[in-house]
Amino acid sequence: MNSREVRQRFLDFFAEKHHHIVPSAPMVMKDDPTLMFTNAGMNQFKDIFLGNIPISFSRVANTQKCLRVSGKHNDLEEVGHDTYHHTMFEMLGNWSFGDPARPTEGYFKKETIAWAWELLTNVYGLAPDNLYITIFGGDLGDNLPSDEEAYDYWKKFVSSDHILKGNKKDNFWEMGDTGPCGPCSEIHIDLRSGSEKSLIRGSDLVNTGHPLVIEIWNLVFIQYNRQDGGQLATLPAKHIDTGMGFERLCMALQSVKSNYDTDVFQPIIRKIEALTGIKYNVNPTSDVAMRVISDHLRAVAFAIADGQLPSNNKAGYVIRRILRRAVRYAYSYLDQKDPFIYQLLPTLVDQMGEVFPELKKQQTIVGKVIQEEEASFLRALTHGIQKFNQHLLEQKTGNIIDGSFAFELYDTYGFPIDLTQLMAREQGRTVDMEAFNLELEKQKQRSRQDAAVDTGDWIILHENTDTTFIGWDVISGKTKLLRFRKVKTKGKDIFHAVLDSTPFYPESGGQVGDTGILVQNGINYQVLDTKKENNLIIHLLETFPQNPDLDFTAFVDSERRMLTANNHSATHLLHQALRNILGNHVEQKGSYVGPDRLRFDFSHFRKMTKDEIKEVETYVNEIIRNNLLLEENRSLPIEEAKNKGAIMFFGEKYGDQVRTIQFGDSLELCGGTHIEATGRIGLFRIVSEGAIAAGIRRIEAVTSKQADEYIEGRIFTLESMTELINNPGDPVKALANILALHGDLQKQVSELSYKLAQAEKDKLLKQAVEYGDIRLVTAHTILDSQAMKNLAFDLRYSEVNLVMALAGIKDGKVSLGLIISEDLVKTKQMNAGQLIRDLAIEIDGGGGGQPFFATASGKNPTGIDKAFSVLQHWLNSNLAGSK
Numbered sequence: 001m002n003s004r005e006v007r008q009r010f011l012d013f014f015a016e017k018h019h020h021i022v023p024s025a026p027m028v029m030k031d032d033p034t035l036m037f038t039n040a041g042m043n044q045f046k047d048i049f050l051g052n053i054p055i056s057f058s059r060v061a062n063t064q065k066c067l068r069v070s071g072k073h074n075d076l077e078e079v080g081h082d083t084y085h086h087t088m089f090e091m092l093g094n095w096s097f098g099d100p101a102r103p104t105e106g107y108f109k110k111e112t113i114a115w116a117w118e119l120l121t122n123v124y125g126l127a128p129d130n131l132y133i134t135i136f137g138g139d140l141g142d143n144l145p146s147d148e149e150a151y152d153y154w155k156k157f158v159s160s161d162h163i164l165k166g167n168k169k170d171n172f173w174e175m176g177d178t179g180p181c182g183p184c185s186e187i188h189i190d191l192r193s194g195s196e197k198s199l200i201r202g203s204d205l206v207n208t209g210h211p212l213v214i215e216i217w218n219l220v221f222i223q224y225n226r227q228d229g230g231q232l233a234t235l236p237a238k239h240i241d242t243g244m245g246f247e248r249l250c251m252a253l254q255s256v257k258s259n260y261d262t263d264v265f266q267p268i269i270r271k272i273e274a275l276t277g278i279k280y281n282v283n284p285t286s287d288v289a290m291r292v293i294s295d296h297l298r299a300v301a302f303a304i305a306d307g308q309l310p311s312n313n314k315a316g317y318v319i320r321r322i323l324r325r326a327v328r329y330a331y332s333y334l335d336q337k338d339p340f341i342y343q344l345l346p347t348l349v350d351q352m353g354e355v356f357p358e359l360k361k362q363q364t365i366v367g368k369v370i371q372e373e374e375a376s377f378l379r380a381l382t383h384g385i386q387k388f389n390q391h392l393l394e395q396k397t398g399n400i401i402d403g404s405f406a407f408e409l410y411d412t413y414g415f416p417i418d419l420t421q422l423m424a425r426e427q428g429r430t431v432d433m434e435a436f437n438l439e440l441e442k443q444k445q446r447s448r449q450d451a452a453v454d455t456g457d458w459i460i461l462h463e464n465t466d467t468t469f470i471g472w473d474v475i476s477g478k479t480k481l482l483r484f485r486k487v488k489t490k491g492k493d494i495f496h497a498v499l500d501s502t503p504f505y506p507e508s509g510g511q512v513g514d515t516g517i518l519v520q521n522g523i524n525y526q527v528l529d530t531k532k533e534n535n536l537i538i539h540l541l542e543t544f545p546q547n548p549d550l551d552f553t554a555f556v557d558s559e560r561r562m563l564t565a566n567n568h569s570a571t572h573l574l575h576q577a578l579r580n581i582l583g584n585h586v587e588q589k590g591s592y593v594g595p596d597r598l599r600f601d602f603s604h605f606r607k608m609t610k611d612e613i614k615e616v617e618t619y620v621n622e623i624i625r626n627n628l629l630l631e632e633n634r635s636l637p638i639e640e641a642k643n644k645g646a647i648m649f650f651g652e653k654y655g656d657q658v659r660t661i662q663f664g665d666s667l668e669l670c671g672g673t674h675i676e677a678t679g680r681i682g683l684f685r686i687v688s689e690g691a692i693a694a695g696i697r698r699i700e701a702v703t704s705k706q707a708d709e710y711i712e713g714r715i716f717t718l719e720s721m722t723e724l725i726n727n728p729g730d731p732v733k734a735l736a737n738i739l740a741l742h743g744d745l746q747k748q749v750s751e752l753s754y755k756l757a758q759a760e761k762d763k764l765l766k767q768a769v770e771y772g773d774i775r776l777v778t779a780h781t782i783l784d785s786q787a788m789k790n791l792a793f794d795l796r797y798s799e800v801n802l803v804m805a806l807a808g809i810k811d812g813k814v815s816l817g818l819i820i821s822e823d824l825v826k827t828k829q830m831n832a833g834q835l836i837r838d839l840a841i842e843i844d845g846g847g848g849g850q851p852f853f854a855t856a857s858g859k860n861p862t863g864i865d866k867a868f869s870v871l872q873h874w875l876n877s878n879l880a881g882s883k
């Protein structure tokens with residue numbers, strides 16, 4: 001059964017059992033501060049489990065893109081070294097959401113267990129004898145009994161020697177430190193040969209890390225919510241959450257011994273073989289590398305397609321690290337010194353593009369981003385290797401490489417420690433890992449302190465958790481507090497408050513959160529920011545209200561909101577203008593919409609020309625002047641919105657009903673706040689246009705007041721410049737004249753300095769002292785480094801047996817120049833580029849260059865004579881034979 005059929009049969013099976021099949025949620029999380037990436041199929045239903053939002057369908061099933069690389073579930077280091085862990089994997093899942101209003105629709109342990117058994121043994125035809133079941137054996141700490149109910153249901157299908165009791169670690173599933181959780185039953189499969197089975201029973205190998213006795217399906221019976229502080233609270237309704245590892249299931253059904261031998265991975269591995277000329281399954285080290293690369297390619301490609309570009313912080317940094325891990329394996333074990341992983345993308349797209357169209361649609365941009373990331377990391381690696389070699393040269397004694405140097409390589413150049421260790425080994429040295437780990441721990445400590453957030457449990461004032469958002473229509477209104485909690489960040493307490501109705505827009509879709517005040521009995525409580533946590537709108541309060549039970553009046557900062565709305569509507573117009581002028585390949589890749597400015601990232605493969613920028617500005621300003629009215633639809637069926645051609649974004653999760661925002665031809669799905677007519681924007685100006693990644697450009701722009709200020713600033717600069725050149729009638733012409741004159745003068749100066757150098761040359765050559773065959777000149781000079789360079793080119797072939805070290809002092813700084821005639825470079829292997837480093841140490845500086853000419857600069861003029869004597873000493877000891 002190929003992997004497509006495996007996936008389809010799962011979905012068909014649960015569709016027949018009246019499950020609603022939902023699409024995979026994006027792999028990159030947007031509004032959940034506790035998770036960066038989807039790590040289980042249930043994440044997108046978390047609010048349903050917690051009772052925060054109503055249930056649309058009691059039974060659902062899907063295949064979900066998951067990534068386990070951070071937080072509680074992190075498999076990164078195992079990946080590639082074993083044959084069944086992945087960073088990105090597909091999780092097949094079925095869910096039942098217990099709804100007291102629809103008690104007959106949901107199901108719990110009995111059906112879950114019976115259906116899982118039916119699917120595995122009847123539909124997929126797995127041999128019952130190879131399956132082992134684990135159930136929760138209870139936990140004293142949490143005061144929970146063993147799950148006898150699950151045991152009894154399993155007993156109907158499975159003999160008792162195939163049912164094992166497990167501990168809290170394996171059989172009590174939790175998404176993170178807090179959140180919905182419950183006991184679980186895992187299904188494990190024994191894929192070993194008959195002879196191996198006769199030696200050791202499968203039940204002895206369950207959960208022992210054996211690569212062929214592995215968990216394939218986890219059935220979680222969600223009954224609790226783990227609170228901050230660790231207590232378990234019973235949830236109002238019981239739910240089912242199951243997750244089956246798709247790649248592992250394919251391995252079982254395709255009778256192979258590794259996930260990487262299934263048709264999910266084989267095409268990629270074949271492609272790696274073809275590109276590298278190295279065969280899989282020959283050498284264990286290159287095999288690991290191939291597995292790492294084929295796994296990481298998927299994680300990175302899917303994350304980028306979901307809108308997460310590699311970057312230097314948060315989720316973007318995790319993606320960068322995964323890609324770098326793959327590059328490192330390709331570099332060290334498959335000898336790939338040039339970007340290579342991006343070439344595997346077409347194979348992945350062939351494989352997955354139909355099931356996950358977001359990947360196919362964005363293939364070009366994903367490929368460009370990967371290629372560029374690879375190239376820049378390879379540059380960092382090369383740089384790191386140079387540093388490493390230099391360190392070896394400078395390290396005079398001992399075979400142990402300084403741990404803090406290894407840390408510097410790791411921290412500054414992104415240079416992985418195991419690569420440093422490998423290179424050290426190749427040179428017969430070792431890295432002081434104790435010192436390295438100490439530095440690493442110090443750094444971790446620093447970032448832990450920076451990131452530490454202590455979030456208290458919610459104190460519920462009213463059970464109702466639905467907030468009515470009124471901010472699309474008004475910016476103030478009466479409200480009351482539903483729940484609150486205390487949050488400590490960087491030693492400061494603030495309060496999170498949820499209101500029953502709010503005009504405050506929570507930060508999302510690129511738009512900043514509103515600020516303002518809550519007023520009660522004449523006291524103002526500052527709202528510092530508004531954020532979204534899943535579906536909760538959270539107001540960040542500086543102080544806690546004295547009477548939380550009484551009503552408040554909420555006021556959004558109206559000017560800030562208006563400026564932000566201007567920028568949000570202008571962002572839509574900009575998007576429309578770019579698609580009109582540059583083409584429909586333009587897709588939004590990120591945005592920031594604040595009161596001060598807007599930023600828009602989009603896919604486009606060239607720098608925009610000046611004319612294109614002008615055209616975009618003119619287009620947007622035209623629409624502003626036409627004063628188009630906002631047409632808003634708050635609940636359009638998503639299919640209808642699609643048919644109307646509304647712009648949607650990859651990596652965004654949309655419901656069945658969507659909100660659309662339209663100004664003339666610009667039609668987007670959007671939850672933000674907008675102005676009622678484009679005229680309010682007043683003026684739109686692009687401030688900058690540039691690249692942020694391969695194939696991704698960024699425009700920053702301002703509107704209304706800020707656009708005025710921007711133009712004022714430009715006029716001021718122009719006026720100041722005109723004043724500086726004495727207010728001529730035609731400032732452009734006057735400046736062009738000045739520049740022409742400047743060019744002439746520069747030419748004269750260089751002619752004069754050439755003459756000066758000629759005179760200086762003769763003088764210097766006369767000072768030569770004989771060192772055996774060699775003529776050595778060491779002298780102070782008035783020549784600057786450019787003139788020294790000219791002199792070097794002049795002397796290189798015209799002189800023989802010449803070594804000339806020159807020192808110039810300007811503003812207390814020293815420039816050294818070392819010239820070596822070409823015959824000495826060739827016959828005596830002298831190298832000015834290397835020698836100058838030793839000289840530079842004496843003037844407290846650094847330098848480098850070519851074998852015939854090198855320069856250094858430093859801050860210690862008193863070291864010049866010492867530097868000269870280093871050179872003399874070198875000549876004495878190295879060229880003694882030629883004396």
Ligand code: SER
Nearest residue numbers: 040218220241242243
């Ligand atoms: N949430 C459970 C898991 O991830 C079952 O889907 O294992």
